[in-house]
């Protein structure tokens with residue numbers, strides 16, 4: 001008699017939850033270890049657009065397309081570009097695009113509702129994964145440990161699973177962003193500025209981006225190039241000091257743009273990091289990665305969550321096809337091949353948008369997308 005391997009998925013982000021759902025659909029049980037205490041323990045972040053070949057494909061495979069369509073916001077796919085004086089240079093409503101937006105919290109809820117009860121172990125921050133003498137792996141967290149045959153690292157940028165495969169860690173990309181939140185009804189100026197989707201203003205190695213989320217929320221990101229030490233300083237500064245520093249960064253910009261920094265609720269300071277483009281690791285039976293743990297990249301390009309979902313779909317196929325670890329090795333090669341151009345695009349997007357001459361390049365990019 002053969003028994004199914006015991007599979008541990010470390011991380012209950014979009015990638016880890018999608019993998020658990022797809023394995024469950026194939027009759028394979030998996031346990032998701034998630035450090036959040038519960039599903040609502042922290043805000044999951046801004047809106048995501050799911051792309052047809054990656055994020056949407058995975059949702060279809062998981063039987064969740066109808067739930068996604070019901071919750072998605074196809075009306076929020078527009079793009080606007082302003083110069084630092086607030087002049088609107090580009091404006092399209094995105095009608096006819098097939099990249100509907102969905103809030104991360106809503107996406108997480110759809111995936112969680114599709115899992116068997118007890119699949120996710122909440123409040124389990126995995127601290128150590130140790131190879132056992134019999135070729136299996138011991139997963140340890142504060143107050144417990146368990147043995148698994150297969151460990152999937154779906155635990156994002158600072159993965160605890162990745163060190164089993166290589167010493168590579170993400171590097172700072174030279175740009176830090178400060179995230180702000182708005183209630184659109186209380187801030188009609190921001191509501192108007194954003195339009196039906198996302199607005200961007202760029203110039204002189206800095207940028208402001210604001211994006212419509214569901215339920216009347218808008219998120220804004222103020223970013224600039226800065227040395228890593230300055231980013232560390234900002235991360236530990238008081239909210240008041242962070243706002244004052246960013247107001248100084250955007251001194252001289254149009255008042256309507258500065259309003260984003262002046263009036264938003266401060267959510268977080270994020271120094272952008274990325275893994276090396278094309279990162280791969282020597283194969284190790286029993287351990288693999290997906291999503292940001294495998295190919296962390298800058299958010300420019302909007303591919304990260306989409307790739308995590310697509311990785312989950314392909315890894316579920318590999319784990320379920322019954323041919324053993326060679327199928328997972330093929331998954332890894334295909335995943336790297338898919339992520340490499342996306343990571344190169346994200347790095348180029350970041351370089352181009354946070355640059356002295358960003359405006360011309362970003363305008364050309366937007367015009368190129370609509371063929372004008």
Ligand SMILES: Cc1cc2nc3c(=O)[nH]c(=O)nc-3n(C[C@H](O)[C@H](O)[C@H](O)COP(=O)(O)OP(=O)(O)OC[C@H]3O[C@@H](n4cnc5c(N)ncnc54)[C@H](O)[C@@H]3O)c2cc1C
Nearest residue numbers: 011013014015035126155156291292299302303304305306
């Ligand atoms: C500002 C910003 C905007 C973005 N915009 C977009 C966008 O528009 N479109 C897009 O596709 N992508 C976007 N991304 C990227 C996207 O957020 C990520 O690529 C995506 O969330 C990766 O999914 P994941 O499942 O691999 O990892 P994550 O979403 O990082 O999930 C990892 C999970 O693992 C858990 N975890 C971590 N360590 C442990 C541990 N030791 N033990 C247990 N659990 C652990 C975490 O709590 C988390 O729930 C953006 C990113 C940022 C920063």
